[in-house]
Amino acid sequence: MQLREMELDLVRILQKDARISTENIAKMLQVTTEEIEDAIEKLEKDNVLVRYSSVVDWSKVEGHEGVTAMIDVKVAPKRGVGFDEVAHRIYRYKEVKSVYLMSGAYDLSVTVEGRTMHEVATFVSEKLSTLDSVLSTTTHFQLKKYKHDGTIFGDHGEDKRIVVSP
Amino acid sequence: MKTKTSYISQSVKNLKPSGIRKFFDLAANMEGVISLGVGEPDFITSWTVREAAILSLEQGYTSYTANAGLLELREKIAAYMKEGYSVDYDPNDEIIVTVGASQALDISMRAIIDQGDEVIVVEPGFVSYVPLVQLAGGVAVTVGTKPENDFKVTAEELEAAITPRTKAVLLCSPNNPTGTVLERENLEELAEVIRKHDLVVLSDEIYSELAYDHRHVSIASLKDMRKRTLVINGFSKGFAMTGWRLGFICAPEEIASSLLKIHQYAMMCASTPAQHAAVEALDKGMDDVMEMKRSYRHRRHYFVDSLNEFGLTCHTPGGAFYAFPSIKKTGMSSEEFAEKLLMEEKVAVVPGNVFGKGGEGYIRCSYASSMEQLQEAVKRMKRFVENHS
Numbered sequence: 001m002q003l004r005e006m007e008l009d010l011v012r013i014l015q016k017d018a019r020i021s022t023e024n025i026a027k028m029l030q031v032t033t034e035e036i037e038d039a040i041e042k043l044e045k046d047n048v049l050v051r052y053s054s055v056v057d058w059s060k061v062e063g064h065e066g067v068t069a070m071i072d073v074k075v076a077p078k079r080g081v082g083f084d085e086v087a088h089r090i091y092r093y094k095e096v097k098s099v100y101l102m103s104g105a106y107d108l109s110v111t112v113e114g115r116t117m118h119e120v121a122t123f124v125s126e127k128l129s130t131l132d133s134v135l136s137t138t139t140h141f142q143l144k145k146y147k148h149d150g151t152i153f154g155d156h157g158e159d160k161r162i163v164v165s166p
Numbered sequence: 167m168k169t170k171t172s173y174i175s176q177s178v179k180n181l182k183p184s185g186i187r188k189f190f191d192l193a194a195n196m197e198g199v200i201s202l203g204v205g206e207p208d209f210i211t212s213w214t215v216r217e218a219a220i221l222s223l224e225q226g227y228t229s230y231t232a233n234a235g236l237l238e239l240r241e242k243i244a245a246y247m248k249e250g251y252s253v254d255y256d257p258n259d260e261i262i263v264t265v266g267a268s269q270a271l272d273i274s275m276r277a278i279i280d281q282g283d284e285v286i287v288v289e290p291g292f293v294s295y296v297p298l299v300q301l302a303g304g305v306a307v308t309v310g311t312k313p314e315n316d317f318k319v320t321a322e323e324l325e326a327a328i329t330p331r332t333k334a335v336l337l338c339s340p341n342n343p344t345g346t347v348l349e350r351e352n353l354e355e356l357a358e359v360i361r362k363h364d365l366v367v368l369s370d371e372i373y374s375e376l377a378y379d380h381r382h383v384s385i386a387s388l389k390d391m392r393k394r395t396l397v398i399n400g401f402s403k404g405f406a407m408t409g410w411r412l413g414f415i416c417a418p419e420e421i422a423s424s425l426l427k428i429h430q431y432a433m434m435c436a437s438t439p440a441q442h443a444a445v446e447a448l449d450k451g452m453d454d455v456m457e458m459k460r461s462y463r464h465r466r467h468y469f470v471d472s473l474n475e476f477g478l479t480c481h482t483p484g485g486a487f488y489a490f491p492s493i494k495k496t497g498m499s500s501e502e503f504a505e506k507l508l509m510e511e512k513v514a515v516v517p518g519n520v521f522g523k524g525g526e527g528y529i530r531c532s533y534a535s536s537m538e539q540l541q542e543a544v545k546r547m548k549r550f551v552e553n554h555s
Contacts, residue, residue, distance in 0.1 A: 009460070024541065027468040027472065028468045030467050030471075157536075159201075161201070162190065162204070163193040163194055163201045163204070163514050164186055164193050165186070165190070165203070166186055166205045
């Protein structure tokens with residue numbers, strides 16, 4: 001789908017800050033608020049703007065630290081549906097946050113989130129590994145999140161400039 | 167033995183301290199200030215560029231470079247000037263890498279000014295121009311610009327300031343503090359006057375990467391102008407590298423060789439890791455430059471529109487990252503406005519009068535701040551203007 005320059009700018013602005021008001025976006029892009037509202041509606045309808053989400057650093061919230069694992073999954077593809085069928089079966093579990101078909105040493109990269117390591121391990125051993133097409137799984141637990149979706153965790157973007165300068 | 171009355175030279179005694187300094191001192195000790203007083207990008211230098219400097223140090227490049235700078239960097243600058251601004255310079259003897267555009271300005275003045283020569287300086291303009299002319303022994307002849315001309319100097323205004331002692335004209339486009347961009351037709355008109363009176367041009371193009379509505383035009387690219395133009399540029403603004411202190415001058419060989427004489431005695435060369443970083447910036451940093459420019463352009467529209475909405479009339483700046491609104495309707499002087507705004511609403515701006523003739527009645531606001539900061543600044547400034555109208 002070809003986007004207009006204004007639509008591209010709009011998407012970039014929303015990707016950075018989904019909470020910014022349409023009035024302010026309209027000023028930034030020198031168009032009316034109606035044009036922005038129409039463009040957002042169209043982009044949402046076309047599934048370019050799929051969802052507005054917040055990047056949360058759960059490690060800061062007591063009792064909600066959680067565990068994330070990235071699981072390399074080797075799969076036996078099926079005639080006619082390739083990897084799609086097993087991918088569809090995997091991504092429907094609510095524990096699964098992302099599924100990617102990969103090139104290289106394994107086939108699917110699956111991100112799973114749970115409250116404890118035990119919860120994730122149980123999901124992998126009872127649900128994921130037992131699927132017919134799954135040949136093997138290798139589970140990597142994330143130890144620390146440095147950067148997620150372009151956001152650097154723990155970086156408060158402190159302004160190091162002096163207050164007034166030439 | 168006769169005692170000296172002062173150890174300080176007369177020329178330094180005659181210099182006025184920068185008006186910006188006063189506001190720095192005021193704002194520096196306050197908590198919670200939103201600063202629109204900064205003359206530098208709010209982006210940090212691209213990581214690939216920073217990493218190149220680290221690698222340079224790791225590899226042990228800790229010695230001097232050639233006086234004119236690394237040949238590799240000069241070659242990149244030559245390609246950059248040709249592709250970006252359509253001017254050909256020989257990297258061997260027409261480009262000098264300097265310690266920021268500030269040093270480039272300094273040695274340019276010293277290379278062309280004889281005692282008493284007049285240099286025309288367009289105002290409002292960068293705070294260093296007049297002092298640098300004076301330090302070089304010249305006389306700065308200032309030409310004020312008008313808001314109704316979008317702060318562009320006209321050919322007539324320029325010509326009226328020329329005397330038999332005029333040696334050079336100093337132009338800055340995009341301009342600090344007004345953000346005004348001199349488009350091709352403006353430059354053509356000015357060039358005609360400059361050629362007619364056989365003047366030298368010092369063209370400060372440090373904001374060339376930040377021209378939003380039209381592609382930046384270097385006056386050196388116009389007919390018969392290259393031979394009389396010193397193009398001053400650098401990495402500070404477009405590449406977000408202010409602290410690296412890296413600039414350059416492009417000039418015809420005769421002028422460049424004179425500049426090099428001063429540069430080699432006064433500075434030897436620019437810092438080596440910074441030069442390696444600049445090579446990377448020109449090689450791989452252009453996408454980041456475009457990204458930063460897009461962000462500034464969005465913020466420019468938001469900020470300037472907001473100022474106009476609550477009554478601080480402001481022309482749309484074509485480049486740099488400054489808005490230069492009029493505060494005349496408040497009845498305050500620009501210093502008074504800036505000081506009260508800082509004290510009452512904790513927003514730091516720079517009073518327009520520090521940039522010379524025609525700056526009184528205006529303030530310089532940098533929109534090189536995050537949208538969150540700008541939105542808060544707009545809220546506070548609106549409240550301030552309403553309270554004082």
